[in-house]
Amino acid sequence: MSFKSAVITFPGSNCDRDALCYLQDLTKGVVYNIWHEEASLPRVDLVILPGGFSFGDYLRSGAMASKSKIINDVIKHANDDRYLLGICNGFQILTEIGLLEGALIQNKNLKFLGKNCFIKKKFKNNFNLSIKQDQVLQIPVAHNEGNFYCDNETLKSLKNNEQIAFEYCKGEFSNSEENINGSIEAIAGITNKKKNILGMMPHPERAYSDFHPSQDGKLIIESLIS
Amino acid sequence: MNEDLIIQHGLTLDEFKIIKNYLNRDLTMEELGIFSAMWNEHCCYKTSKKWLKKLPTENEIVIQGPGENAGIIDIQDNDGIAFKIESHNHPSYIEPFNGSATGVGGILRDIFTMGARPIATLDSIRFGLIESEKTKYLLNGVVHGIGHYGNCIGIPNIGGECEFESTYGFNNLVNAMAVGHVQKDKIFYSKPKSIGGLIVYIGSKTGKDGIHGASMASDVFSEDDEDDKRPSVQVGDPFMEKLLMEGCLELMSLGLIESMQDMGAAGITSSSVEMASKGNVGVLINLDKVPLRQPLSAYEILLSESQERMLAVIDEKNNLKVKEILQKWQIDYEVIGEITNNKRVVFESNNKKVVDLPVDIIVDDAPEYDREFYIPRKRKGKDFDFSNIKLEDIINTLLSNLNYLDKSWVFNQYDSTVMGDTVKEPGQSSGIVKIHGTKKVIGATTDCNPLYIRINPYEGMKYTVAESYRNLIACNINPLAITNNLNFASPLDPNIMGELVLSIDGLKTAAEKFNTPIVSGNVSLYNQTNEIPIKPTPVIGMVGSNQDLKKVNSNKFCNIGNKILILGKRLEKNLSPYLLQDQNLTSNINEYNDLEELDLDYEKKIADCVLKMSDFKYIMSCNDISRGGVFLSLLKMQYKDMGFKVNMPDPIDLFCEYSAGYVIEIRNEDLENVTSFLSKNGVGYFEIGEIVKENIEINSKKFDYFDIINNYHNNFEKIIY
Secondary structure, eight states, X not given: OOOOEEEEEOTTBXXXXXXXXXXXXXXXXXXXXXXXXXXOOOOOSEEEEOOBOGGGGOSSTTTTGGGSTTHHHHHHHHHTTOEEEEETHHHHHHHHHTSSOXXXXXXXXXXXXXXXXXXXXXXXXXXXXXXXXXXXXXXXXXXXXXXXXXXXXXXXXXXXXXOEEEEEOXXXXXXXXSSSSOOGGXXXXXXXXXXXXXXXXXXXXXXXXXXXXXOTTHHHHHHHHO | XXXXXXXXXXXXXXXXXXHXXXXXXXXXXXXXXXXXXXXSHHHHOTTTHHXXXXXXXXXXXXXXXXXXXXXXXXXXXXXXXEEEEEEOHHHHHHSHHHHHHHHHHHHHHHHHTTTOEEEEEEEEEEXXXXXXXXXXXXXXXXXXXXXXXXXXXXXXXXEEEEEEOGGGTTXXXXXXXXXXXXXXXXXXXXXXXXXXXXXXXXXXXXXXXXXXXXXXXXXXXXXXXXXXXXXXXXXXXXXXXXXXXXXXXXXXXXXXXXXXXXXXXXXXXXXXXXXXXXXXXXXXXXXXXXXXXXXXXXXXHHHOOOSSEEEEEEOGGGHHHHXXXXXXXXXXXXXXXXXXXXXXXXXXXXXEEXXXXXXXXXXXXXXXXXXXXXXXXXXXXXXXXXXXXXXHHHHHHHTTOGGGSOOHHHHTTSOOSTTSOEEEOTTSSSEEEEXXXXXXXXXXXXXXXXXXXXXXXXXXXXXXXXHHHHHHHTTTOEEEEEEEEEEOSOTTSHHHHHHHHHHHHHHXXXXXXXXXXXXXXXXXXXXXXXXXXXXXXXXXXXXXXXXXXXXXXXXXXXOTTOEEEEXXXXXXGGGOHHHHHXXXXXXXXXXXXXXXXXXXXXXXXXXXXXXXXXXXXOEEEEEEOOTTHHHHHHHHHOOTTEEEEEOOSSGXXXXXXXXXXXXXXXXXXXXXXXXXXXXXXXXXXEEEEEEEESOEEETTEEEOHXXXXXXXXXXXXXXXX
């Protein structure tokens, strides 16, 4: 059976086309592009909330998008145990909806950060099955609010429930910092308890083509399809 | 009309006399405002026009040359590339964040106005010395502003330059360039097609921001002006621009628009006048219909430079459909007028004509000056003794000067990978993006060498163009065309006017030789504050292409053991201004020797060899040699755990600048083929050494590898804090 997926576009999304290409090239299945005002989602295996500046980041990153019409169906989709992936602004939207815990606050150096970063898998889930335990992935980040924050209790439960999917790490020959944006315990991506929802700051959809400096972003889709 | 009022509007009394004699009546305030906006340097190029006319602007690939919102070139099939560079110098000094942000916003609108989707931006920014707190404030604000706007709208920033030099201390430069992709059969122009077409206003509401921005941009500054001028700086909203861009591109893809013009400098005035002039028609606009953010007078509406606004002409039958699409994007839309056949620009407000002028007088009769200029004399400076210079000292000087260091601190604040098509990120020889859905790539670079141009404007400009050319060649990108941003101080000074005239002449010579016509550009004059003129800074943005992404050269070392060769001709040591300057051998520019003549035929010959060797896959990596000489090129090529071991008869040569200079990496097994290819083509080369692991060695002297690498990458951030 072919893998079906969808990408939601909000006003101000700017990685929606990138996510569509990523899914088209890697899943070879049907990929829908859904405008935020549409009333319903088609039945698909994976929904991506893409990166960008939905609603101009006004109020708070992701806050306004979390109240969009389509979000009701996105929640239903997730409650059905199907996959939901929020990348960058998509991650921020997921925390604003409350589907993921914690919050993304401003980077510790108070500046936008656009560069290649290195991450590795922390706890196993269906999004990172194809990634080896100590494998270092090179994937770009591009965010101003990517500094993951939560209280101690939440952190404890994230660990106990093995919800931390990715953490930032040092790359070989790279003189950049291990924890690029100041996230608690260098967290780069988390899941919900049921592990069908992943939010991550790095952009795997910018690291999959032959001409990209790294193709490590493929591994996430490969994990879901395999 | 009162003389002070005329002068406050930036017009000379002579200019005013011309207008009055033509009209044979008094002007309304609104009309005076229009002339103030349209007859300043920024809009009518009154000082530079005579010289700009000499530039080559056409060849077989030029689809649109200067005169439209952007230039467009043909890159085969149905693909065209639209690009332009524009300055936002004065606003960025007064309010660095908004000034630079709206610079990016404005240049992006110039691109998508033509139906092109922006695919890359570059920025050429210049500041005073970093020891000044003011410079730190400006640097932070400008970089933040550029990043904020470009990141939010989601166009990758793929390069540019960032230089620090004392004359920019009170007059920093911000030149933003944008590149877009357009389908050749879907290009939109500002020329309206039919009489009776509706003039529609699309985008943000009009507010008080930016009133008189264009005439401010043509003013000389004094430091005290800053606070007074701040309300003239526009405030940008990249989210609105993103919606506007998507909305306009959707309208254009559906063929619902006849023509379009960005409301940039001088807002609704300049866009409507341009439309009328290009189409040889008239416009009738009711200012009461313009969507407003706050109550404004007709005069203010005419001169507001509120951002994220477009003026379009549509056929009445498409009105509803256009409205529906723009509603989806939550964009304001209003029919404000129509195209008439009387060749007059008419604005109404409160049932009264506040402006009624023939298009001709505003555009065709705009003043054009032939200003006095001096040709600089040949220089004869001092000769220097290099025998006591230690390599360590030169290296330390290089690695403690912001101009030579890795500028990741700047580039990391920009999103350079959004859109997923970035092939080469900033900080390399040139930025490269792929044309979406094809194998083609576009390379772009911005360059200027103000010191060379100050020393010799004609030759210095040739070197500047050659540097852009080499940046593209080094990546195996075929250079195609140029956009320019001529930043100069006051042209009323004949010495500065001389630099302007001669550098345009140098640009002409080099562009003709390289067959890279100038298709768009911008002039920014009066860049001086407190009587300190900036160095002449005619910035070049050069664009090129390769039909096959796989043929692009790496600018980073590939493998340990590979050979390093250099091509090109070393400039005389005494003619290597950067080396001289940085060794503090002289601080007085009058002691510099003249530049040697740049042999453009030789540049071209070597470039052709580099392109051929790239296609033969002989070249594993390549970088051009520019400021900082061979040594800095090698440092830029350093990658992972690789270093270099080199030998030069005189190691000082490693720090000299070159003409037609390239560093190339080749495999041992190709050495014989490469050297015989070069000899056959009559091109000299030096085999200077090889790539080694974790080592930097010059003439058997070992340097601390990690120290040098870390200083190169990290010192920029250390110095600016």
